[in-house]
Amino acid sequence: MREDFYHYVWQHQYFDKADLRTAAGEEIQVLKPGHRNADAGPDFLNARLRVGDVEWNGAVEIHLRASDWTRHQHQTDPKYDQVILHVVGQHDADVARTNGSLIPTLALQTRIAPELxxxxxxxxxxxxxxxxxxxxxxxxxxxxxxxxxxxxxxxxxxxxxxxxxxxxxxxLGQDWEATAYHALMTAFGFQKNSEPLARLAKALPLSVLRRHRHDQRQLEALLFGQAGFLVESDETAADDYIRDLRQEHEFLRHKYQLQDAALAVHEWNYLRLRPANFPPVRLGQLAGLLHARPALFDALLTAQSVAALTEFFQAPAPEYWRTHFRPGRTGKVPGLGKGSIDLLITNVVVPLRVAYARHVGQPEVVESSVALxxxxxxxxxxxxxxxxxxxxxxxxxxxxxxxxxxxxxxxxxxxxxxxxxxxxxxxxxxxxx
Structure with missing residues (x-):
C-alpha cells in the first residue's frame, strides 16, 4: 500500500461515508475535500468540513498511519497548524499541532471497497x-x-x-541569446557529450565568442582551444592548421583571461561512438553554425517551419573539420544528419520557444511550437x-x-x-x- 492511494481515495471521495466519524467519535461531514497541494506543506488545501457542530476551513494531511505525523516531524512545523483533519489508513496515535491542540483523525482503511x-x-x-x-x-x-x-x-x-x-x-542574466547558445551547446553533445559541452559553454562565454564570430579561424581557435583539442601530440605534430589554431588560441586565451577554464582532452567521451559523432566533429559543426548564424535566438524563434529550421542547422563545418574526425586524423566527415537536426529541434528549439512564449505571455506561440x-x-x-x-x-x-x-x-x-x-x-x- 502506498500513500498516494489514500490521496486518490480522499480526492475523489471513494469511501463509505455512512456514519462518518473521527477516531474520537465526532461526526464528520465533508463539504469540500480541498485541492491537491503541489508545494511543501499539507496535502490538500482549502478543504471545508463540519466536525460535530462546528464548520472548519483549512488543510487536510494524509498518511498511511497516524504515527507518520510525528515521524515526519509535522508537530514542529507551523505549516501544518492549518490542518483541520488528519486522514489515515490506520489510526495508531493521536497527533497535535505545534501549540499542542489535537487534530481530528479519520481512518479510512475499513471504509474502502475491497474491489477498489x-x-x-x-x-x-x-x-x-x-x-x-x-x-x-x-x-x-x-x-x-x-x-x-x-x-x-x-x-x-x-x-x-x-x-x-x-x-x-x-x-544567465535574462539574456535570451546566451540562453540559446548554452542550450544549443549542451544539446550538440547528444547525451554522450552533453555534460562536457555544457561546461565548454561556461568556459567560453558568449560575450567573448560574439567578438570573433565573423572570423572563422579565431572562432575555431576559441572553441577547440577551450575544449582542450589543440594540445600538441604525435598526431598533430606536423599539422600546420592545428599549430596555427593553437597559436591563435594562446593569444586569445591570455587576452580574455581564459587560462583556468579550458577542458582537458580526457574529459570527452568516445566510447561506443561512431567517428561521425566524435566530439571534434560536433565542435566543427558548431563552429560552422556559430559563424554562419550570428543571431541564434532570433533565428530559432522566428523560423516558421521544420524545413526552415533544418536549413538553419545545415550550415557547413569549416573545411578542415570536413576532412578530419579529430585533430591530425583524416577521413571523410558527413555533415549534420537529418536525425540529429530533428533531435535539436525537439530538445532545443521547441523548449526554447515555449519558455520564451511563457516569459512574454504569448500562449499562441506555445501551441505553434509544440505543433512542430x-x-x-x-x-x-x-x-x-x-x-x-x-x-x-x-x-x-x-x-x-x-x-x-x-x-x-x-x-x-x-x-x-x-x-x-x-x-x-x-x-x-x-x-x-
Missing amino acids: LARYQTLVEAPAAAPLPCAPLLHLVPEITRTMMVERALLERVERKADDVLALHQR LSELPAEHNRYTDVYEALGFAHHTAADSQGLLALHKSYCAPRRCLHCAIGNRLVQQPRPAR
Whole structure:
C-alpha cells in the first residue's frame, strides 16, 4: 500500500461515508475535500468540513498511519497548524499541532471497497520487469483516453524542459541569446557529450565568442582551444592548421583571461561512438553554425517551419573539420544528419520557444511550437517500441515525446493513479467473463 492511494481515495471521495466519524467519535461531514497541494506543506488545501457542530476551513494531511505525523516531524512545523483533519489508513496515535491542540483523525482503511483496493493493487504491484503495469488491461480503456493521456504527458514533458530553459535564462542574466547558445551547446553533445559541452559553454562565454564570430579561424581557435583539442601530440605534430589554431588560441586565451577554464582532452567521451559523432566533429559543426548564424535566438524563434529550421542547422563545418574526425586524423566527415537536426529541434528549439512564449505571455506561440513536433518523424527506441506494440499511436515526434513522458513520469514509477489510463482502470469494475 502506498500513500498516494489514500490521496486518490480522499480526492475523489471513494469511501463509505455512512456514519462518518473521527477516531474520537465526532461526526464528520465533508463539504469540500480541498485541492491537491503541489508545494511543501499539507496535502490538500482549502478543504471545508463540519466536525460535530462546528464548520472548519483549512488543510487536510494524509498518511498511511497516524504515527507518520510525528515521524515526519509535522508537530514542529507551523505549516501544518492549518490542518483541520488528519486522514489515515490506520489510526495508531493521536497527533497535535505545534501549540499542542489535537487534530481530528479519520481512518479510512475499513471504509474502502475491497474491489477498489484490488484493482489498484493489480496495477502498482505488477512485477518490476513489466514495462506497463496496465498492459493486460489496456483493451478495457477507450482509445480516446489513451490518446488524451499521451497528449497530456507530452505537454508536461515540454513544460518541464521549458522550466529548465527559464532557469538557465535566469542564471544567465535574462539574456535570451546566451540562453540559446548554452542550450544549443549542451544539446550538440547528444547525451554522450552533453555534460562536457555544457561546461565548454561556461568556459567560453558568449560575450567573448560574439567578438570573433565573423572570423572563422579565431572562432575555431576559441572553441577547440577551450575544449582542450589543440594540445600538441604525435598526431598533430606536423599539422600546420592545428599549430596555427593553437597559436591563435594562446593569444586569445591570455587576452580574455581564459587560462583556468579550458577542458582537458580526457574529459570527452568516445566510447561506443561512431567517428561521425566524435566530439571534434560536433565542435566543427558548431563552429560552422556559430559563424554562419550570428543571431541564434532570433533565428530559432522566428523560423516558421521544420524545413526552415533544418536549413538553419545545415550550415557547413569549416573545411578542415570536413576532412578530419579529430585533430591530425583524416577521413571523410558527413555533415549534420537529418536525425540529429530533428533531435535539436525537439530538445532545443521547441523548449526554447515555449519558455520564451511563457516569459512574454504569448500562449499562441506555445501551441505553434509544440505543433512542430507533429512535423517530425517518430523516434524509435526500446521504450516507444513497447507502447507501439500495445497499440499506441506512434507516427510523429509528438507521439514519441508523449510516450517517453508517459513511461518516465507515470509507468516506470507506477504513478497509475495520476494517469488517466490507470485512473479509469481503478475506477471501473472489470466486465464479467
